[in-house]
Amino acid sequence: MNLYCSMITLKDDAKALLFAKALEDWMGHLQSEGVIGDWRLLRRKLNLAADCYRDFLLEIEVDGLEQLEQAFRLTGQHDDDVEQMHRAVNDLIQKAEFALYRPYPDMERAERMALL
Numbered sequence: 001m002n003l004y005c006s007m008i009t010l011k012d013d014a015k016a017l018l019f020a021k022a023l024e025d026w027m028g029h030l031q032s033e034g035v036i037g038d039w040r041l042l043r044r045k046l047n048l049a050a051d052c053y054r055d056f057l058l059e060i061e062v063d064g065l066e067q068l069e070q071a072f073r074l075t076g077q078h079d080d081d082v083e084q085m086h087r088a089v090n091d092l093i094q095k096a097e098f099a100l101y102r103p104y105p106d107m108e109r110a111e112r113m114a115l116l
Contacts, residue, residue: 001037001061001062001063001102001103002061002062002063002064002065002068002100002101002102003059003060003061003062003100003101003102004059004060004061004062004068004098004099004100004101005057005058005059005060005098005099005100005101006057006058006060006096006097006098006099007053007054007056007057007096007097008054008055008056008057008058008093008095008096009054009055009056009093009094009095009096010055010056010092010093010094011092011093011094012094014092014093014094015092016043018092019056019089019092019093020041022085022088022089022092023041023058023089025085025088026085026086026088026089027039027060029082029085030071030074033074034070035062035067035070035071035074036060036061036062036067036071037060037061037062037063037067038061039058039059039060039061040058040059041056041057041058042056042057042058042059043055043056043057044056044057054095054096054097068100
């Protein structure tokens with residue numbers, strides 16, 4: 001399992017609940033297509049965070065890079081419904097930063113370390 005993360009700041013005129021609903025629709029679609037696993041949206045509480053953190057944190061579980069690539073391919077398809085759902089989320093975002101994490105130590109490294 002890998003964790004694809006995005007720290008998100010909404011546009012000044014964007015409504016947070018509208019963003020959450022649009023994201024739920026989009027992530028639900030990706031999940032139903034089998035290109036992502038579980039996901040969760042978190043919002044900063046009490047404005048308690050360093051300046052480098054954004055208001056929202058989106059975490060998306062994927063089995064590996066191949067599944068993540070499938071999600072990107074699905075997003076890039078020329079399908080009106082897909083484009084509309086993606087745009088409904090993307091149009092509300094001012095800035096987003098991304099990262100990909102993996103469990104550590106992962107199975108491959110744990111097995112190599114056991115051999116040492």
